[in-house]
Amino acid sequence: MHFQEWFRSSAGVKGPESENLWSLLPSLPLSSFSLSSLSLSSSSLLGLGALASLTAYWLVTRPRPTRPPCDLQAQSVAVDGDPSCRRSALLKDDSLMEYYYEDTRTVFDMFRRGLRIAGDGPCLGFRKPGQPYQWISYNEVLEQAQVLGSGLMAKGCRPNPQQLIGIFAQNRPEWIISELACYTYSMAVVPLYDTLGPEAMVHILDLAEISLVLCDREEKAAALLENKERGGTPKLSCLVLFNDFSDAFVQRAKNCDVEVLKLDQLMDLGRQNLKDPVPPQPQDLAVVCFTSGTTGKPKGAMITHGNIASNTSSVIKILEGSFVIQQDDVSISYLPLAHMFERMIQVTMFCHGARVGFYQGDISLLMDDIKTLKPTFFPVVPRLLNRIYDKILGSATSPLRRALLRFAVRRKQAELSSGVVRNNSLWDKLVFNRIQASLGGNLRFALTASAPISPTVLSFLRATLGCLIFEGYGQTECTAGCTFSMPGDWTGGHVGAPLPCAKVKLVDIPEMNYYAKNGDGEICISGPSVFRGYLKDPEKTAEALDSDGWLHSGDVGQWLPNGTLRIIDRKKHIFKLSQGEYIAPEKIENVYLRCVPVLQVFVHGDSLQSYLVGIVVPDPEVLVDWAKARGFVGSYEELCQNPDLKNAVLEDMKAVGKKAGLKSFEQVKDLHLHPKAFSVANGLLTPTLKSRRADIRRTFQIQISSMYSQAAF
Structure with a gap:
């Protein structure tokens, strides 16, 4: 019997952890001495004492694997015995999750929960070039939202879900305050964004009958005004700007019967006409999120408060044992708020009284914003992760550095294979500390979505960044996600198991030779996170939602033996590039x-x-x-x-x-x-x-x- 075998058995240590420890210890066969005849010198006793101390220290401080919330070999469960239709293994039965906390069934409820936790604590952060972040508290955000909402009603907006308010701005605190102002009085939001183009913008404003739009800059407001001047958007009557604007613009707007107000003016009007909140119900419309319309005019997906609550609650449920969001957690906001991915992340942060810091609006300054903010939560898309991966590889300019990087990554990946995720190993201190510092040094969690990511890149970055990196899959029509990586499963090549809010089934596509009985087919989703339909478009709604309420995604998936889903094709030949653009x-x-x-x-x-x-x-x-x-x-x-x-x-x-x-x-x-x-x-x-x-x-x-x-x- 060798000493290392005795050590492992007596210490109760097995697997990769024992191998990591053993690399620090000498290899001595026990047959070289017997306890009955052993004569130990004082130096030997000191050596054994040091070894015992090292052993005790390692047993106390050794890395522990993430405890998965379910059997990783059975992450989903067949519904009614049908292996092609599956739901999360975290559920006790086939009843899907609608909310996590009893008092959080709408977006308004979720923010109010964060308010109760944080109160005067920081909520929304912003910065000027070269300056530290400044923070607006939860109490201030809610107060400003109520004042702004009252101002909207003073301008004739109605406190009900049929009242649609446009927001045309980059990520910034005013975006969130405007959204919350609408929710405080049961109104719904229609996000607008630059890449829609002028024709699509006219279509959206007309279809949604939007009379008031909140904009950040005069240039964006001018684009809307130009449409009005050409005879489009006849309902548009008021533009509210976050930034200053010129007198010439005011006169131009007046010439086509559009009123222009600064945000402060609308809020002053609200203070003079302050109204009690009119909170929304779960079934009420929260947002109409328009797609980019690669195959025609944009379609407005109608998302309810209940849709959002069920989706965010499901992510909270999956993470409850491995990543509990705390009040001092902070997320960096740079992904477009016009899309549901970023919005769902922020709602989840607000629900726990955590913070959201906004980038300056210039993507070239994003890394400086991240270093200053030091986020713990990093929402990201594959294209950015690919750039980080390329930059890390490119920084290893000499053969020695490349060899050291490869070896360190392999050692960290070995820990990943046993479920250990950490940023305090020897390799983190020697090799990866500068990489982690470039992202603020405090990352605990990253989430990638919008397009697939290479398993090689994902495994590499989990090792080098030393934080939890999850992958999700979904689409606007199911609010955001329908599948999500399971904590403890750090393998790649799949998009996780169904969220607790969704049933996912595969449907035959005979013309493409995909059959559900073989474990592949079109991905269809059902549950409380599935959207209500497309705004004023019953034909497109019927194409997306079948008579039983199943959302047909157009993606082709394959069930893997462990109950996770792999994306393998596109039914309608529409696909995403790595930056998330539909083609x-x-x-x-x-x-x-x-x-x-x-x-x-x-x-x-x-x-x-x-x-x-x-x-x-x-x-x-x-x-x-x-x-x-x-x-x-x-x-x-x-x-x-x-x-x-x-x-x-x-x-x-x-x-x-x-x-x-x-x-x-x-x-x-x-x-x-x-x-x-x-x-x-x-x-x-x-x-x-x-x-x-x-x-x-x-x-x-x-x-x-x-x-x-x-x-x-």
Whole structure:
């Protein structure tokens, strides 16, 4: 028997923890001495004493794994014996969670709970360049919200959920105060954002019959005014600005019957006409969140207070044993408040009396804001995590540093595999401390969503950042998330198990050869977090919600043996890039077909990448002459292999795309010229001459991988 074996058995230590400790101890076989005949010198006794002290210290301070809230090999449970329909293993039965705390069934309730916890404690933080954060207390936020809400009613807004108020601003305290002002009097919010475009903005304001919009800057208000001047948005009658504005703008607004007020003026009006709160009910509308409309006009998803309460409560339930949000926790707010992901995070923070600090509005200053704020909670999207990953790898400039980084990451990943997440190991102190300090040094929790993330990147960052990093999956129509990583499960390649507020089932897609009996199909969601429908659009609502109330996501999923969900495809060929932008490839392809040298085109995007690439079949009857006019000579096949000609075709496609109004992220950044046409015979077209997208993707996988691996963009 060896000494290390005796040590492990007598100390009750097993697994990777014993290996980590044993690396610090000498390897001595017990057969080298016997206790009956052992003669120990004083130095030996001192050595054994030191060893005993080291052992005792390690037993007290050794890292302990996160205790999972359920069996990680059975994270979801079949509903009514149907393995294709599953719910969270954290539930006692098939009854889904609507709220966590008895008194938090609306967003207004959740903020009031935080108020009771924090009172005069900090709530919303902001800063000026080079300055520390300044804080507005919970009491001040609620007081300002009541005053602002009273001001809205003094301007004719009604205290009921049919009253929709527009907010067109960057993340800042006034955004949240405006939202809470609406909820204090049962009104609903319609967030607006720059990338919608003028036509979509007109559509939203008209559809929602919005008469009053709160804006941050004159430039944004001017864009709304321009629509009014052109004869759109006839209901718009009042603009309230957070920042100062010019007299010329006031006169311009007056000329088209729009009143312009500064926020302070509206709040003064509210103080003069202060009203008692009219709190909302769980079934009341809270927000109409408009999608970006890649396949048509934006659709307004109607989200209720009950939807939000059930979704946030489910996340609280999952985290209750591993990450309890405390009053001194702080989140950095930089992701758009026009989307539900950021809003759900903030509601969860407010419910616990925690703080939210806003970035300065300039993404180039975000890292400085993070270092100053020192957040404990970091909401993030895969694109930013990918940048952090690349930056860390790029910082290891010498072979020695790269070797040390790789070794340290492997050691931390070994701890992760046993459930240990920490930032105080030897490797954290020697290698990762500067990385962690660049994000403020206090991170306890990060949450990534909006698009998939590479398991390699996720595992690497869990090791280097030394904090809990969870991944969620969902969409606006189910409020935010429907699945979520389980604490203690630090594996990658899946998006977790169903949240306690949702049942998730897979439905057959015969045309794509996906069948629920095989464990894959279209992801459908049911439960109290599923939206009410699209505003004034019964046709689109019926497409999204079936007669039994199941939300059809359009994503294709696969159940894994441990009860978690993996995203494997898209039913309608709409996908996200890594930065969260939706792409409709067929729309882009139809634009590029207008290019003279293009006969066929296939646009591909990878949710782990930030840009698009394409496969182009040039028109053999056109290409040679088109190329010759630009100084290129050769046969059709030779021209298809000419990299300079490829670039010329790419530039022509980009020009056509720009003229057609494609956004920059909708333009392909590289392409491969293929001399043979897609056809029914070669299996790349259907009998109705539609692209077999999955087959084209498989056929050109090498070329696609090559375009992305060049990483020249």
